[in-house]
Amino acid sequence: MKTAVLASGGGTNLQSLIDHWQKGTLAPAELAVVGANVAAAQALERAAKAGIPTFVLAHKSFASREDFDRALAAELRGRGIELVVLAGFMRVLTPAFLGAFPQRVLNIHPALLPSFPGTHAQQQAFDYGVKVTGCTVHFVDAGTDTGPIIGQIAVPVLDSDDEESLRLRILAEEHRLLPAVVRAVAAGRVTVAGRRVCIAGGPLV
Ligand code: GRF
Numbered sequence: 791m792k793t794a795v796l797a798s799g800g801g802t803n804l805q806s807l808i809d810h811w812q813k814g815t816l817a818p819a820e821l822a823v824v825g826a827n828v829a830a831a832q833a834l835e836r837a838a839k840a841g842i843p844t845f846v847l848a849h850k851s852f853a854s855r856e857d858f859d860r861a862l863a864a865e866l867r868g869r870g871i872e873l874v875v876l877a878g879f880m881r882v883l884t885p886a887f888l889g890a891f892p893q894r895v896l897n898i899h900p901a902l903l904p905s906f907p908g909t910h911a912q913q914q915a916f917d918y919g920v921k922v923t924g925c926t927v928h929f930v931d932a933g934t935d936t937g938p939i940i941g942q943i944a945v946p947v948l949d950s951d952d953e954e955s956l957r958l959r960i961l962a963e964e965h966r967l968l969p970a971v972v973r974a975v976a977a978g979r980v981t982v983a984g985r986r987v988c989i990a991g992g993p994l995v
Pocket residue numbers: 797799800801802803804877878879898899900961964
């Protein structure tokens with residue numbers, strides 16, 4: 791399944807997908823392209839190093855969110871993309887994009903949704919004082935981090951934590967969860983009925 795990864799930043803989740811792809815453990819997903827909305831995204835360098843084609847579509851050069859989303863969908867459609875993974879992509883996508891990839895857009899979020907949606911989720915969890923947080927991969931809908939949940943991994947919040955140590959503990963689990971979900975979706979193991987997502991063939995991780 792031809793897969794695109796969209797990112798805006800450092801791209802450690804992209805790197806985890808690349809590592810699995812290179813080992814053959816992402817199949818039947820194939821990393822076909824990496825796109826960014828900012829040219830400085832380090833994710834682009836990681837992709838280039840792995841020989842994956844890249845593109846930059848600067849949201850600032852579009853008059854509206856919908857115009858950007860239509861151009862992004864056209865770019866991916868033109869490349870034959872069937873599955874889209876948001877890995878630190880800092881744009882909220884509208885139906886202008888999502889309509890082109892129904893139930894084929896995944897997002898990774900660094901909290902146990904529906905707790906702590908939006909930005910700085912790790913800090914939100916830390917400041918709230920929860921004892922358990924984690925990461926979530928979900929299908930993307932038109933809300934912010936509201937789509938049907940495919941997989942989650944929990945991590946403890948330790949008394950000795952600061953925001954950075956917590957962020958890193960969550961990130962290590964993100965790097966396990968995202969490839970597992972991508973593989974399962976590409977293999978057709980994931981079905982959605984309303985908000986309920988079922989995964990055939992045993993646990994994700
Ligand atoms: C991750 O924490 C992810 O959950 C969130 O953005 C961050 C991206 O990190 N959506 P990276 O660019 O993959 O290192």
